Amino acid sequence: MKPEKSEVAWKWGLWSHVFWYVLTNVAQVVLWVTLTPDIFFWPLYSILAWGIGLGFHIRAFRTRPTLGSS
Template sequence: MTDPLRARAVQQVRRKRGLQVHALWFVLVTLILIVVWLIWLRTIFFWPLTGLLPWAVGLAFHAWAVYNPSELDDARVEREMSRLHHRRPTPD
C-alpha cells in the first residue's frame, strides 16, 4: 500500500519538473527567434512577439496550475461546507 502523502508529493514534483521543461523550451526558442530577428530581419517589426506572447500566457497558466493546484483538499471542503451551512435558510 502506498502512502497518499508520498503519492501527492511525487505528483507535485512531476508537475514542477514539467513546468521547468516548459520554461526551458520557452527561453531557448525565445533566444533563437530573437537572434534570427536580429541577424536577418531587423528591419521588419518584432515578429517573434506574435508567437512568444501567447506562449508566455500559456506558460503563466501552467505555472498557476502547478503552484496553485485546484485539487480539493480538506481545508477547502470544510470552508465551503461552513459557508453553505451559514447560508442555509432557517425552517419556518
C-alpha cells in the same frame, strides 16, 4: 481514476515548459536580429501567445493539489 502527479512530476513539467519557452524565443530573437532587424519584431507574437500558456501553467503549478489531500 487518474493517480495524482508527484511533486517531482509537477516541477519537471513546469521547468521543462520554461526551458523550451526561453530557448525557442531566444532563438527567434537571434534570427530576427541577424536576418530581419529592419522588419517588425515578429517574435513578439510567439512570446506573447506562448507566454499566456506559460502563465496558465505557472498558475496551475501554484494552485496544484497536494498529495494526500482530498
